Amino acid sequence: MTEINSFAELHRVLPQIETMKTDIEKRRAWRSHAISQDLRDQIATPFQNIDPASDTYKERMMEMFSMLRKKDYSFDDEGGSVGNVENYLANPIPYRFGDPALIGEFLMSYGHIIKVIGDHTRNLGRMPRVLELGCGQGALSHFLTRSHLDVTCLDISASMTEITRGATRQAHKAPQVVTASFEGFEPDGQYDVVLFYESFHHCLNNNAMVAKYRDALAHGGMLIFAAEPIVPTVSPFVPYPWGLRLDMVSLRAIVLKGWLELGFQRPYFLQMLKRHGLAVEELNVQGIHRCAIVVATRA
Numbered sequence: 001m002t003e004i005n006s007f008a009e010l011h012r013v014l015p016q017i018e019t020m021k022t023d024i025e026k027r028r029a030w031r032s033h034a035i036s037q038d039l040r041d042q043i044a045t046p047f048q049n050i051d052p053a054s055d056t057y058k059e060r061m062m063e064m065f066s067m068l069r070k071k072d073y074s075f076d077d078e079g080g081s082v083g084n085v086e087n088y089l090a091n092p093i094p095y096r097f098g099d100p101a102l103i104g105e106f107l108m109s110y111g112h113i114i115k116v117i118g119d120h121t122r123n124l125g126r127m128p129r130v131l132e133l134g135c136g137q138g139a140l141s142h143f144l145t146r147s148h149l150d151v152t153c154l155d156i157s158a159s160m161t162e163i164t165r166g167a168t169r170q171a172h173k174a175p176q177v178v179t180a181s182f183e184g185f186e187p188d189g190q191y192d193v194v195l196f197y198e199s200f201h202h203c204l205n206n207n208a209m210v211a212k213y214r215d216a217l218a219h220g221g222m223l224i225f226a227a228e229p230i231v232p233t234v235s236p237f238v239p240y241p242w243g244l245r246l247d248m249v250s251l252r253a254i255v256l257k258g259w260l261e262l263g264f265q266r267p268y269f270l271q272m273l274k275r276h277g278l279a280v281e282e283l284n285v286q287g288i289h290r291c292a293i294v295v296a297t298r299a
């Protein structure tokens with residue numbers, strides 16, 4: 001394992017790895033590097049003894065982001081843009097990953113979410129309304145929209161929503177596809193389900209977003225947080241209640257792409273939901289991370 005001891009070293013090593021030709025080489029290189037305990041402590045120390053729900057904490061986290069990224073966070077960097085949309089649609093996520101075991105995990109997680117939604121909304125007597133936030137390339141949207149659900153898909157990136165439109169062409173009911181931020185979107189009504197799949201960890205205003213989307217729920221509706229980086233209290237990658245993840249893959253996305261890659265310690269995350277008056281349940285399938293979902297129901 002090669003230890004990285006300073007920001008300067010991190011800024012030198014990450015671009016070097018990026019020049020490697022294949023994904024396999026890159027993955028091997030990320031796995032064989034880690035930031036040192038000293039650098040980890042240097043990053044985590046400013047957050048000790050500060051209320052993690054406070055503005056001060058959030059502002060310090062953004063200062064840390066700017067030090068890593070060498071410029072300020074911008075929504076414009078999230079999601080990014082892609083080239084030919086048809087190429088993405090011809091070889092979509094998760095099949096594009098080329099690993100049958102990983103593809104199986106994704107499909108299991110999609111099935112798990114749809115079943116949880118179906119069980120929860122069984123007695124509604126109408127098509128359940130689902131708001132999918134941070135839909136990316138519509139990998140899950142494809143299955144949601146074919147499952148007799150009335151879906152609104154949202155992403156901040158116009159490239160992503162363009163792909164999502166294509167990915168949901170075979171919908172049972174055509175979804176509304178919206179290009180907007182979590183922060184800027186104004187929910188037009190009462191959703192039975194508001195769903196984040198690997199996207200809540202891009203919410204800087206995580207506390208405020210929980211309150212906002214709790215209020216977008218109909219009575220008895222539920223928030224679902226699926227496959228989010230929620231770690232135990234002691235984790236080398238999230239050494240604070242919430243904040244930037246410190247594994248090499250996340251640091252690469254922060255430093256080189258400008259994506260906000262947050263992680264949450266489990267007690268902080270569950271407490272935050274409970275503070276907002278939500279009843280919380282954790283559901284999983286066979287201990288598979290991608291299938292781990294937190295369901296928060298509006299009482």
Ligand SMILES: C[S@@+](CC[C@H](N)C(=O)[O-])C[C@H]1O[C@@H](n2cnc3c(N)ncnc32)[C@H](O)[C@@H]1O
Binds near residue numbers: 135155203
């Ligand atoms: C890791 S991807 C998850 C994609 C998708 N849920 C999936 O399962 O494939 C995170 C997505 O969140 C979107 N995103 C990031 N920040 C956002 C924000 N503030 N508002 C809306 N979308 C955002 C990104 O554009 C990206 O498509």
